[in-house]
Amino acid sequence: MVHCLATGWSGRGATLFVWPNSPVPATPYETWSTAARVIQDAVDVAQAGDTVFVTNGLYAIGGRPVNGGIVTNRVVLDKPVRVQSINGPAKTIIAGMEGTSSYNNGHGDNAARGAYVGDGAVLSGFTIQDGHTQVYGLDPELSGGGALCEANGVITNCHLANNAAFHFGGGASGGAILNSDFSGNTAGYGGATYQSSLLGCTLRNNVAGYGGGAAGGSLSRCTLTGNAVLGPFGGGGAWAAGLVNCLVVSNTSLTYGGGVTGGSLTNCTLVGNVAGLRGGGAYNATLVNCIIHFNSAPQGTNHMYSTLDFCCTIPKPDGGTANITDDPGFIDQDAGDYRLSIRSACVEAAIDFDSITNDILGFVRPVDGDVDGIALPDIGAYEYDAGRVDSDGDGATDFEEGIMDTSPTDPVSYLHIATVSIGFPATLQFSSSSKRLYTLYSTPTLGLPVWSVVPGNADLPGNDGQQTFTDTSKQGIRFYRIEVRKP
Numbered sequence: 001m002v003h004c005l006a007t008g009w010s011g012r013g014a015t016l017f018v019w020p021n022s023p024v025p026a027t028p029y030e031t032w033s034t035a036a037r038v039i040q041d042a043v044d045v046a047q048a049g050d051t052v053f054v055t056n057g058l059y060a061i062g063g064r065p066v067n068g069g070i071v072t073n074r075v076v077l078d079k080p081v082r083v084q085s086i087n088g089p090a091k092t093i094i095a096g097m098e099g100t101s102s103y104n105n106g107h108g109d110n111a112a113r114g115a116y117v118g119d120g121a122v123l124s125g126f127t128i129q130d131g132h133t134q135v136y137g138l139d140p141e142l143s144g145g146g147a148l149c150e151a152n153g154v155i156t157n158c159h160l161a162n163n164a165a166f167h168f169g170g171g172a173s174g175g176a177i178l179n180s181d182f183s184g185n186t187a188g189y190g191g192a193t194y195q196s197s198l199l200g201c202t203l204r205n206n207v208a209g210y211g212g213g214a215a216g217g218s219l220s221r222c223t224l225t226g227n228a229v230l231g232p233f234g235g236g237g238a239w240a241a242g243l244v245n246c247l248v249v250s251n252t253s254l255t256y257g258g259g260v261t262g263g264s265l266t267n268c269t270l271v272g273n274v275a276g277l278r279g280g281g282a283y284n285a286t287l288v289n290c291i292i293h294f295n296s297a298p299q300g301t302n303h304m305y306s307t308l309d310f311c312c313t314i315p316k317p318d319g320g321t322a323n324i325t326d327d328p329g330f331i332d333q334d335a336g337d338y339r340l341s342i343r344s345a346c347v348e349a350a351i352d353f354d355s356i357t358n359d360i361l362g363f364v365r366p367v368d369g370d371v372d373g374i375a376l377p378d379i380g381a382y383e384y385d386a387g388r389v390d391s392d393g394d395g396a397t398d399f400e401e402g403i404m405d406t407s408p409t410d411p412v413s414y415l416h417i418a419t420v421s422i423g424f425p426a427t428l429q430f431s432s433s434s435k436r437l438y439t440l441y442s443t444p445t446l447g448l449p450v451w452s453v454v455p456g457n458a459d460l461p462g463n464d465g466q467q468t469f470t471d472t473s474k475q476g477i478r479f480y481r482i483e484v485r486k487p
């Protein structure tokens, strides 16, 4: 590497290494045997476009303030580099630190944040925990207990836990945050995040004065659950944020908006949220294509002072377009499965937005759920697709039940061999449909099965009751299966 340095090393595309037990750390840290022991040391040597690989360990020392501030950051990514763990957040931990003063809940003097993620920088695959902020100074000093991000700073595949910000964003403030989860973070505004752009994240059990999960910012394909807000304006899950394709479940507010206060929500599902005063699901929010059901509050059980269109909720809102009050028909609410079943009136009942092309799980939206030749989006966070959903849990998808002509809402209705008589001839009974034809196959082994039609048992018509196959071939052990088709 000396050669590179001598010729004006650009650093672009170089890889650097960090390892707590590195035997002989030596710049430029480009081998494991010379790896840095402190992440910051490698970042400081890296240049734009480089990647810093970090292997297993607890990184709880080092770092410095940023932008003229006071709060130490364990890692300052002040250039467009990628810092990535080798083995993911379970093995690679960046830990901040509480302040040393005995008041301010760990904020203040000597507090350390987890990371600063500047424009163009990427932090990937870490747990970021125990970060804290200052109690005075400019907003950034009080923000982002786990991570303070510039608008074009990226955090991906991280777990931000037990961080705290004196004001904004306990887990993170700002930035673009992908496929990460936040738990146990606290802040004045946004227990998990403040003014961040989130995609595919989970916000769980965070606490704040405004927006227990998120305050401001945008959230797409995220799950917000178990977050709590203590302040006077609420927003247990989110406050003044834009949510698309999100699940907002079991969040709480002492006051208003158990699920959300303010903001706009599109294709979200809000269930089981609780407000101490008003608006169990949503308060003072704008909702389109959303399910708001089974929330609770003394006033406005599901929604209050909100604008709703193409939503499924009770009571039917005053004004608004195409709202319905049907049961949303979740597959299994008790088990936390809020996908739509074939029973759901939310299927094909939403308004189409060109900008929404996936659901919360990433599946294509819209899908033609009622098979009428026109694909319309569904209300809520999940798009119904008969080919994926097994509404009655009997092991056959709704699409397969259509082929079998069995009931997709009755778990004991599916095509199966009900009884077999052992002996000669062998007989098999099964529940049949007069609109279908059935063929019996057998194989002598399931090891490497070779299925062949049992003679005389091809395209037997159903009779809308118990139908019987008869196998008159004298053979040893046989395994059977039934094929069904439309005539």
Ligand SMILES: [Ca+2]
Pocket: 347, 348, 366, 367, 368, 369, 370, 375, 376, 377, 378, 383, 384
């Ligand atoms: Ca649909």
Ligand SMILES: [Ca+2]
Pocket: 390, 391, 392, 393, 394, 395, 396, 397, 398, 401, 407, 408
């Ligand atoms: Ca089924």
Ligand SMILES: [Ca+2]
Pocket: 392, 394, 401, 406, 407, 408, 409, 410, 411, 412, 413, 414
């Ligand atoms: Ca069934």
